Amino acid sequence: MAVLIYTAIIVVALVVQTTVFTTWPFFVVIPDLILVLVVLFSLINGPGFGAKSGFLAGLGFDLFVGELIGLHALTKMVIGFTVGLLALRFYKENYVVPLVSVLIATVADQLLYGLGMAFFGVTVPLKYLGEQVLLPLLLYNGVLCLLLYVRLYYFNKKIFYWDEIFRRSR
Amino acid sequence: MSRKTRRARVIVLLIMIVAIAGSIHFTSRSRSQITVVEQAVRDLLAPLQTLFMRLSRTVHSFVALLGQISSLQQENAQLKAEISDLQRQLSQMADYKRENEWLREALEFKKEESYQMLVCEVIGRSPTNLFNTITINRGSKDGVTQGMAVMSGNGVVGTVQSVTLTTATVILATDARSAIGGMVQHLGDLILIEGDPEYSGMLLAKPLSKDVQLQVGDILVTSGLSQYFPKGLPIGKVVEIVPSRYQLSFTAYIQPVVDFARLEYVFLLLGDPK
Numbered sequence: 059m060a061v062l063i064y065t066a067i068i069v070v071a072l073v074v075q076t077t078v079f080t081t082w083p084f085f086v087v088i089p090d091l092i093l094v095l096v097v098l099f100s101l102i103n104g105p106g107f108g109a110k111s112g113f114l115a116g117l118g119f120d121l122f123v124g125e126l127i128g129l130h131a132l133t134k135m136v137i138g139f140t141v142g143l144l145a146l147r148f149y150k151e152n153y154v155v156p157l158v159s160v161l162i163a164t165v166a167d168q169l170l171y172g173l174g175m176a177f178f179g180v181t182v183p184l185k186y187l188g189e190q191v192l193l194p195l196l197l198y199n200g201v202l203c204l205l206l207y208v209r210l211y212y213f214n215k216k217i218f219y220w221d222e223i224f225r226r227s228r
Numbered sequence: 229m230s231r232k233t234r235r236a237r238v239i240v241l242l243i244m245i246v247a248i249a250g251s252i253h254f255t256s257r258s259r260s261q262i263t264v265v266e267q268a269v270r271d272l273l274a275p276l277q278t279l280f281m282r283l284s285r286t287v288h289s290f291v292a293l294l295g296q297i298s299s300l301q302q303e304n305a306q307l308k309a310e311i312s313d314l315q316r317q318l319s320q321m322a323d324y325k326r327e328n329e330w331l332r333e334a335l336e337f338k339k340e341e342s343y344q345m346l347v348c349e350v351i352g353r354s355p356t357n358l359f360n361t362i363t364i365n366r367g368s369k370d371g372v373t374q375g376m377a378v379m380s381g382n383g384v385v386g387t388v389q390s391v392t393l394t395t396a397t398v399i400l401a402t403d404a405r406s407a408i409g410g411m412v413q414h415l416g417d418l419i420l421i422e423g424d425p426e427y428s429g430m431l432l433a434k435p436l437s438k439d440v441q442l443q444v445g446d447i448l449v450t451s452g453l454s455q456y457f458p459k460g461l462p463i464g465k466v467v468e469i470v471p472s473r474y475q476l477s478f479t480a481y482i483q484p485v486v487d488f489a490r491l492e493y494v495f496l497l498l499g500d501p502k
Contacts, residue, residue: 069273072273072355073273073276073277073280074280075355076352076353076354077277077281077284077352078280078281080352080355081281081284081285081288081353082284082288087357088354088355092355119355119356121265121266122269122270122352122354122355124255124361124389125255125359126255126256127252127254127255127263128252131248174252178253178256183404183425185426186426187357190427191357
């Protein structure tokens with residue numbers, strides 16, 4: 059049950075990212091909703107969940123992109139696991155930890171993906187990423203984090219509650 | 229966790245890493261066909277993408293309209309009631325106007341060129357900032373194949389990169405991986421037109437011969453030498469010419485004729501011109 063709900067969330071996020079976020083002119087770059095969700099769910103549910111959700115969400119992302127399939131799965135898995143691990147040490151019932159996590163994860167994701175591209179012989183447009191993408195991406199991802207964190211936190215509790223009811227009813 | 233279980237996990241993890249590395253390597257080069265998994269995912273999500281794209285456009289048109297209305301309200305407070313009625317009409321009109329303009333462009337193009345065309349709706353774009361692609365709502369069941377030329381009413385949009393049953397991914401001319409055979413319209417000199425690797429939104433023109441003389445303002449069109457692009461389709465206009473270090477060659481920046489940010493409908497050129 060919980061797995062289905064998380065999968066549905068990731069699928070809708072993927073569709074939103076390929077449609078809504080690419081058509082609205084005030085987005086000068088495309089926000090990474092998938093990354094924000096992976097980071098926030100990892101903060102809430104820990105490293106194991108972070109790694110799994112990061113891998114699957116990244117793989118879905120890769121299948122849409124159709125290039126370097128598996129690279130987003132790897133980068134987002136590493137990020138989900140690391141954020142989940144760090145979250146065990148921090149008090150996360152505030153906005154600072156999720157916001158800082160999302161911002162650091164955004165930079166890390168770009169770096170890891172760029173390194174991956176270079177490793178597999180694909181040219182990395184460093185100037186474009188550094189000068190035109192990174193700052194707006196940090197801004198959008200930060201805003202998405204602030205908008206979503208509390209809602210996801212309580213929604214996550216509901217998912218576990220529904221999951222429990224579903225299990226007992228079987 | 230027992231030693232055996234830990235060992236099994238490490239082995240599974242290693243196998244996964246090798247499989248992923250293989251997958252990345254395999255998909256880092258251009259492919260003639262995409263995998264069944266990619267096809268299934270894209271086909272399954274295409275209806276949802278269409279729905280979200282249409283909703284997004286409707287909301288966008290409505291928000292744009294709200295901006296207009298607020299300024300009208302400031303100027304004519306007493307006409308609020310009338311404006312509310314006009315709002316609904318304007319919303320419809322904006323949709324009709326956009327559709328009308330696009331269809332007119334398409335019709336004029338068809339009159340001039342007489343190609344077999346297939347009208348397609350743009351239902352999605354690449355979710356990443358690194359690749360410039362769009363997804364259209366036509367696939368192999370409509371006769372779409374890899375490499376086909378994609379146009380808007382104005383000119384060249386790109387080529388079909390991959391096809392599923394119901395969708396196709398189009399690599400835009402501005403993408404760094406795109407390369408289109410072009411020529412200078414009034415001279416006929418051949419030029420290779422590529423996407424800018426630094427994603428400036430411009431195209432880069434690289435002359436195929438050192439004798440080619442390009443000037444700012446020159447119009448570039450398709451050369452017709454490729455299998456899919458017919459001759460003479462507009463690509464863009466030269467806006468800047470940057471000579472190489474020793475003045476032996478140059479790179480020209482081309483402003484594309486198509487507004488790639490606002491693509492809603494495009495059309496595919498099917499087969500050879502009649």
